[in-house]
Amino acid sequence: MKILVCIKQVPGTSNVGVDPITGVLIRDGIESKLNPYDLYGLETAFRLKEELGGSVTTLSMGSLQSKEVLLESFYMGADAACLLSDRKFGGADVVATSYTLAQGAKKLGDFDLIICGKQTTDGDTAQVGPEMAEFLGIPHVTNVSKILIADERGLTLQMNMEESLEIQRVPYPCLITVDKDIYTPRLPSYKRKLAVSENPEITVLTLNDMYDTNEKNYGLNGSPTQVERIFPPESNVEKTSFEGNGKTLATALYGILSEQKFF
């Protein structure tokens, strides 16, 4: 059983703003972390490996700094890791990102199962998994909230559809995106950290390593969407405000609620 898990390094905080006068992005510190939703993808992979044997490889795309999250995946139990990093991958939207990841997965070999987290905390689109599956030509299931049966040929799993649950039998190769709470993720283990050599090997692949080396398909050039502008969100125009002790405020609140016919 060969499992690939896609992970991403995201900003440690989403505490960014736009300077209303200059329009410049203001970011509060630049620490980064592993996308928390990916922890559930990793945990699912480790459990399946424990049950069925095989290997877990982690894959990420980004600057060389993204090696940090791949290293973290080693401490949790990954067997191999790969970073797709090239200046020409920069400025990628969902299509270009998914295409690059799919190319990376092809290069790394035939996987039985690819697992993605539900979404990232920075992009927040939840679209990369399905687009990647399309580029690889394999079926996918999103919002997997439970794996009921895992065997040599495929998975029987539960897709969360808001008001109902769909139980699907999916043969390998396939891609799944897992909901948070599918399993409780493990922490990086100190024992494993000691067991993993000082610098475990992280394969870095660039554009020239891909089967498709046409740079028009990657990064900004391979992105059908363009960001025209960014701006601070509007706050509401009509506003009232009150200050004072409990009695004053309660009276004001009572007035508003009466006006809206709550009493």
Add this chain to the structure above:
Amino acid sequence: MAGIKIIKEKVDQETYEALAAICPFDAFSYENNRLDVTAACKMCRMCLKKGPEGVLVFEEDEKVAIDKNLYQGITVYVDHIDGKIHPVTMELIGKAKELAAVINHPVYALFMGDKISEQAEELLYYGVDKVFVYDHPALKHFVIEPYSNVFEDFIEKIKPSSILVGATNVGRSLAPRVAARYRTGLTADCTILEMKDNTDLVQIRPAFGGNIMAQIVTQNSRPQFCTVRYKVFSAPELLERPAGKVEKMDIEIDRLASAIEVLEVIKKEKGIDLSEAETIVAVGRGVKSEKDLDMIHQFAEKIGATVACTRPGIEAGWFDAKLQIGLSGRTVKPKLLIALGISGAVQFAAGMQNSEYIIAVNNDPKAPIFNIAHCGMVGDLYEVIPELLNMIEENEMQNDTETQERMVI
């Protein structure tokens, strides 16, 4: 190729520092007098707009422009489970009508499922010009391959310009699959949609957890896709005499085959659906202990509100996870939301800022919740709520006495 080009002659330590200070993604490196843009670049182009002049230029590619006139119509994907149409569909039809009016395009609905012809007729009352129906037993349950093949068949035959999809779990699985097939743009969770005269769909969505709005367009691909969450737009009024038509579509049977087999569909037990609530009282960190929730529940009961919370309420185990508002919880759009002791972090705000009227009580006048609240009250909820409960009770008693008096008379 398109990208940021560096004019080497203009680079020195000073220009590097100026650029590094502007770049929000830390994407400049400067080694051995050589300036580089690293893979961290997100192409926000801030450096081009605000950086030192003449150091960077943006080189555009000459692209073969597509003929946008070949693509006609704004299509809404009809989201449903077993024929039960999700209300986000009607909201999208309402928006599609507005967008289509700008460019004089028709409004289409794409409906795939099993035994759905009757429901298709109903959609006409919302003002859809044409409902394209793929009615087949193989489409009874949502399975990604046949559903995306039907979508592809529709796009090939009808060539719509824009496609709006509800951001339900089905929509979020289906839309990206089809968008990738056409290598076209898909913007998730749009909160504002506008139409340009050249049929480019202007898609505005919150980015970075809602701190920034990004305006996104798909300039040279069609169809252009977007997803929109439930309760962002409003459903149109029903027509008395619909003029639209239902059109039956056929697809080769082998395109409906799938490697995936649906074994069972289980209805979830219906709990409280926060996204349906019309009045919500939401509590945050300002509520200090679980027993203090008593007065909150009492107050909520008086105004018929559902009590919800921010993340700490879930972490403390005071609330069921279904009652969390925010990016990692539910998106709500009630008529009235009263936020008590909530600072208004972006993760929370993103899940409730479309509420029709927001009242916030918080003792920190600088709390960001006051930026989005329609009515801000700077004060202590521990003083306000008990006082308010007293007032409500006094009023009720007075009403009771009045009624009694009347009865005596």
